[in-house]
Amino acid sequence: MRCPPLSLAASGLLCISCSGADPSSGQQALFTIPNAQYIPGAIDTSPRDPAPIVANVSAAALQLFPGVANKKISGSVGPNSTAVLVGLQGDVGQWVVPVQEPDVNIIGNYTFAFSASFSPLTPPTGDGGNLYLIFRATTLDGQVGPTYSVPMQMDQPRIAGALVISLDWDTEADLDLHVQLPSDGDAGVNEIWSRKPSGLPLGTVGASVDDGKQAGYLDFDSNSMCVIDGRRAENVIFPTAAPSGRYIVRVDTFSLCAEVTARWRVRVFTNTGVDPVLQAFGQSTDIDTRFPHGQGAGVQALVFDY
Amino acid sequence: MAIRARFGIGRPQRRVWILGLLCVGVPLASAGSALGQTLPFAQVPEPVPADNAPVASDEPAKATERMSAELAQQRGELANIREEFSRKLGEERAAREAAEARAQSYARAETEAALKANPQLARLAWLTVSGFVQADLNVNQTSQDQLNSSSGAPLNDNRFFIRRARLSAAVDQQYLAGIVEIDANTVNGAQVRPMDVEATVKWPGGSVPLLALTAGLFKIPFGFEVIERDRDRIFTERSTFIRALFPGEYDLGARLAGGWRFVRYALAVQNGEPLGESTFPVRDPDQAKDITGRLGIVSEVAKNVKVQAGFSGLTGKGFHKGTPPTKPTLTWLDLNENGQNNGGPELVVSPGTSGQPSQNFSRYAVGADALVSVRYLQNSGTTISAEFARASNLDRWFLIADPYGPLGRDLREWGYYIAAVQDLGRHFQLGLRYDYYNPDLDSTDRQAGELVLSSQAISTVSAAAALVGKAGGISGRIVAEYDWVADHQGRDSSGIPTDLKNNVFTLRGEVAF
Numbered sequence: 001m002r003c004p005p006l007s008l009a010a011s012g013l014l015c016i017s018c019s020g021a022d023p024s025s026g027q028q029a030l031f032t033i034p035n036a037q038y039i040p041g042a043i044d045t046s047p048r049d050p051a052p053i054v055a056n057v058s059a060a061a062l063q064l065f066p067g068v069a070n071k072k073i074s075g076s077v078g079p080n081s082t083a084v085l086v087g088l089q090g091d092v093g094q095w096v097v098p099v100q101e102p103d104v105n106i107i108g109n110y111t112f113a114f115s116a117s118f119s120p121l122t123p124p125t126g127d128g129g130n131l132y133l134i135f136r137a138t139t140l141d142g143q144v145g146p147t148y149s150v151p152m153q154m155d156q157p158r159i160a161g162a163l164v165i166s167l168d169w170d171t172e173a174d175l176d177l178h179v180q181l182p183s184d185g186d187a188g189v190n191e192i193w194s195r196k197p198s199g200l201p202l203g204t205v206g207a208s209v210d211d212g213k214q215a216g217y218l219d220f221d222s223n224s225m226c227v228i229d230g231r232r233a234e235n236v237i238f239p240t241a242a243p244s245g246r247y248i249v250r251v252d253t254f255s256l257c258a259e260v261t262a263r264w265r266v267r268v269f270t271n272t273g274v275d276p277v278l279q280a281f282g283q284s285t286d287i288d289t290r291f292p293h294g295q296g297a298g299v300q301a302l303v304f305d306y
Numbered sequence: 307m308a309i310r311a312r313f314g315i316g317r318p319q320r321r322v323w324i325l326g327l328l329c330v331g332v333p334l335a336s337a338g339s340a341l342g343q344t345l346p347f348a349q350v351p352e353p354v355p356a357d358n359a360p361v362a363s364d365e366p367a368k369a370t371e372r373m374s375a376e377l378a379q380q381r382g383e384l385a386n387i388r389e390e391f392s393r394k395l396g397e398e399r400a401a402r403e404a405a406e407a408r409a410q411s412y413a414r415a416e417t418e419a420a421l422k423a424n425p426q427l428a429r430l431a432w433l434t435v436s437g438f439v440q441a442d443l444n445v446n447q448t449s450q451d452q453l454n455s456s457s458g459a460p461l462n463d464n465r466f467f468i469r470r471a472r473l474s475a476a477v478d479q480q481y482l483a484g485i486v487e488i489d490a491n492t493v494n495g496a497q498v499r500p501m502d503v504e505a506t507v508k509w510p511g512g513s514v515p516l517l518a519l520t521a522g523l524f525k526i527p528f529g530f531e532v533i534e535r536d537r538d539r540i541f542t543e544r545s546t547f548i549r550a551l552f553p554g555e556y557d558l559g560a561r562l563a564g565g566w567r568f569v570r571y572a573l574a575v576q577n578g579e580p581l582g583e584s585t586f587p588v589r590d591p592d593q594a595k596d597i598t599g600r601l602g603i604v605s606e607v608a609k610n611v612k613v614q615a616g617f618s619g620l621t622g623k624g625f626h627k628g629t630p631p632t633k634p635t636l637t638w639l640d641l642n643e644n645g646q647n648n649g650g651p652e653l654v655v656s657p658g659t660s661g662q663p664s665q666n667f668s669r670y671a672v673g674a675d676a677l678v679s680v681r682y683l684q685n686s687g688t689t690i691s692a693e694f695a696r697a698s699n700l701d702r703w704f705l706i707a708d709p710y711g712p713l714g715r716d717l718r719e720w721g722y723y724i725a726a727v728q729d730l731g732r733h734f735q736l737g738l739r740y741d742y743y744n745p746d747l748d749s750t751d752r753q754a755g756e757l758v759l760s761s762q763a764i765s766t767v768s769a770a771a772a773l774v775g776k777a778g779g780i781s782g783r784i785v786a787e788y789d790w791v792a793d794h795q796g797r798d799s800s801g802i803p804t805d806l807k808n809n810v811f812t813l814r815g816e817v818a819f
């Protein structure tokens with residue numbers, strides 16, 4: 001069995017015994033299954049044994065985006081199966097998923113199920129392209145059944161809207177997106193941020209929730225007050241139309257939540273596009289948390305006319 | 307050997323003899339050319355062909371006589387020089403020993419005077435300060451440049467770190483003894499913590515009293531390896547089952563211990579949350595206490611043959627953490643994974659639940675240990691030790707036992723080890739140990755849809771070699787250890803539990819004083 005490369009010369013001693021399962025967590029793979037056994041090396045697709053077969057595989061949706069987590073996948077494998085080898089075609093590793101219960105729908109078969117994640121580094125397939133998730137059932141005596149391929153489309157996540165201003169960052173800090181809307185005469189500054197998540201002017205009465213959304217809205221206040229949600233992204237969305245004029249986009253570092261730094265990115269999308277029409281990058285440090293955090297707070301990331 | 311016999315010089319005198327020879331030989335060698343001018347063999351004529359050989363005369367015989375006389379004279383001179391050198395060496399040694407004795411006497415007198423003058427210093431006379439440092443280089447097959455996705459801890463274990471750095475201050479008068487030991491390490495980041503804090507009243511005084519009552523933070527008196535000092539053990543860590551059942555070895559409580567002739571006993575009442583326990587280390591979430599005891603013998607059954615054996619037992623209560631009450635929650639499940647809230651079955655209402663109270667559960671352990679140590683030759687010896695323990699719900703480190711946890715049943719543990727340590731003279735030591743631990747004798751695994759008995763046992767073969775040295779009151783050791791670990795923590799391509807590649811190499815530098 002191949003020995004893993006280890007950084008220290010003394011580690012050569014460890015290859016005295018190279019048998020056994022690989023201890024790697026497999027986090028470097030594009031396709032990962034938490035708590036499953038990882039096997040380095042791409043899943044083999046060459047024909048081997050006629051059985052056991054993978055009868056079916058089901059997933060709620062096969063339209064995915066890089067970074068999607070907890071993707072639930074289940075299926076059924078033929079008689080005598082003890083496990084299923086699962087891997088993304090061409091990936092650096094594959095996974096072993098033991099079968100669970102007898103399949104009540106297909107007598108003799110066994111079910112399997114797992115939650116998987118796709119790395120943010122997974123390359124998008126583009127229009128018409130596919131990634132293939134490969135399944136092969138195995139038995140106790142080492143038989144490896146035929147390949148079962150599941151095509152998937154991997155696309156960048158897109159947020160529907162005529163104008164979308166998006167902020168995301170890389171650590172579990174509490175950053176806030178502030179978008180100052182074009183000036184509306186004497187109405188004063190109209191800014192969308194976490195304390196005023198709608199673009200409706202202050203003092204507006206009788207507006208419905210839908211009215212509030214149509215005026216532009218902040219979809220989420222991520223990691224608010226350092227209650228970590230892991231999302232690390234906020235968007236100001238104008239679903240159908242956005243007012244014309246000059247927009248000022250700021251990033252306020254409310255708290256680093258014990259992180260040392262947070263690198264952020266602001267992007268502007270139009271007409272539900274995949275590629276941003278504008279983008280800016282920056283980094284928050286502790287000094288950015290010392291300023292006021294109300295309306296108008298934050299460092300200016302972008303100024304643009306729409 | 308022949309030279310020693312000829313000059314009557316024993317092994318301890320070898321260095322003096324060599325020195326003497328050098329003193330005599332070097333001047334002789336340097337003067338060789340001058341002496342050679344007078345030596346007869348310097349005048350030996352060039353060899354001539356046989357057919358031209360001169361007529362025989364008495365000249366060679368005279369030359370031989372002269373050479374013999376010269377040689378006898380030189381031997382006499384050499385003997386005189388040696389005698390004079392030995393005499394001077396003896397005088398120098400006597401003078402040096404006398405000077406050392408005077409210096410010691412002076413120092414003793416000065417110390418006594420200082421102690422009389424200052425009562426605070428007088429107390430320090432009873433104080434013994436000791437300590438040791440164990441700095442490790444670890445190379446582990448499981449290492450990887452990633453973080454644990456749940457805890458965020460680094461998964462790399464190929465690293466340098468301070469395993470133990472202990473500083474201990476101890477006092478031991480006739481009826482009272484005390485110790486304070488602090489441990490510093492960088493195992494999980496830099497930390498400093500109390501390790502051994504004991505206050506003891508004993509009767510009668512001496513190293514093995516009949517009765518010694520101790521309170522504080524001390525080792526759980528179970529078996530041999532828990533009690534064994536870290537600085538004495540050649541193996542870098544204790545056996546797996548000892549670490550699982552008694553993580554951290556130290557616990558708070560009170561102990562009655564002592565001995566009579568070859569019998570040793572110890573009985574302790576402790577909190578039951580050792581220093582290395584993961585949830586409440588050296589705290590005590592329950593009122594029940596663990597009672598641990600050991601009854602054994604220590605005897606030198608023959609000259610240079612020491613035997614030690616004992617039986618141990620533990621009974622106590624473990625603690626299952628309850629859960630706090632929860633508020634009603636509304637959860638959105640993206641069943642069709644379209645990223646939008648479609649209502650209906652995607653919205654799940656979870657009613658609030660009342661909290662669950664904490665519960666206690668019973669646990670116990672029984673064990674036995676034995677050790678035989680044989681000393682032979684000079685500074686050589688062999689020590690063989692073995693120990694086993696059978697326990698229930700006592701694992702507090704490897705597979706933490708909780709009968710009210712997800713398994714919903716008692717966990718029965720079983721472990722043992724056998725070890726041999728060979729001392730090869732004063733500077734080399736070898737150790738070999740096999741240890742086995744099964745944290746759940748009733749473990750099951752689901753294979754092909756069926757529940758089957760499986761094993762979570764882990765066995766380790768540890769081979770260690772040490773280079774040992776001493777200088778004054780300081781001892782040092784370099785230990786290289788390789789651990790072959792066989793377990794069932796991985797899965798093969800058929801989904802069956804199999805050995806995980808997790809062998810470990812450790813290189814340790816140790817200094818103790």
